[in-house]
Amino acid sequence: MSEVMMEKLSFETLIPKAAELFSVLSEDTRLRILISILNREKSVSEIVNEIGISQSAISHQLRHLRQLGIVRYRRSGKNILYALDDNHVRNTLIQVFEHVAHKSVEYDETLWRKNNEAQK
Numbered sequence: 622m623s624e625v626m627m628e629k630l631s632f633e634t635l636i637p638k639a640a641e642l643f644s645v646l647s648e649d650t651r652l653r654i655l656i657s658i659l660n661r662e663k664s665v666s667e668i669v670n671e672i673g674i675s676q677s678a679i680s681h682q683l684r685h686l687r688q689l690g691i692v693r694y695r696r697s698g699k700n701i702l703y704a705l706d707d708n709h710v711r712n713t714l715i716q717v718f719e720h721v722a723h724k725s726v727e728y729d730e731t732l733w734r735k736n737n738e739a740q741k
Contacts, residue, residue: 645689646717650674651682655705655714658692662704 645651653672657663665683669676683703686692693706705711 641689642691642713645686645691646714648682650678651686652714654679654682654686655691655710656718658704659711659714662695662702664700664702668703 646655650672654668657668657671663671665676665679668679668683672679683692683694687694687703690706691710692703694701694703696702705714
């Protein structure tokens with residue numbers, strides 16, 4: 622987003638929408654769905670096979686994600702294919718997982734150091 626656009630939209634007006642996005646991303650099933658379609662669009666049945674939960678649960682979550690503008694869909698014959706709405710969503714997911722992975726490694730290294738010091 623450009624600086625000019627950020628000037629027009631104050632952070633105060635964006636905070637509730639950002640909080641809603643983080644709330645949506647805090648649910649495991651939704652994150653699994655989003656990761657499933659991170660790199661390519663997929664049908665509900667492909668997502669079901671990959672994640673291993675019911676088709677109705679996947680469809681319910683996809684409907685919610687679609688209403689919030691996080692995923693989009695298109696028809697292809699009899700199938701409906703789902704994809705991330707745009708690169709902002711993709712980049713956000715990648716950044717979140719990179720941060721979590723980084724902090725997990727940091728946490729593991731700290732534990733390893735503490736264990737080694739305790740053994741001395």
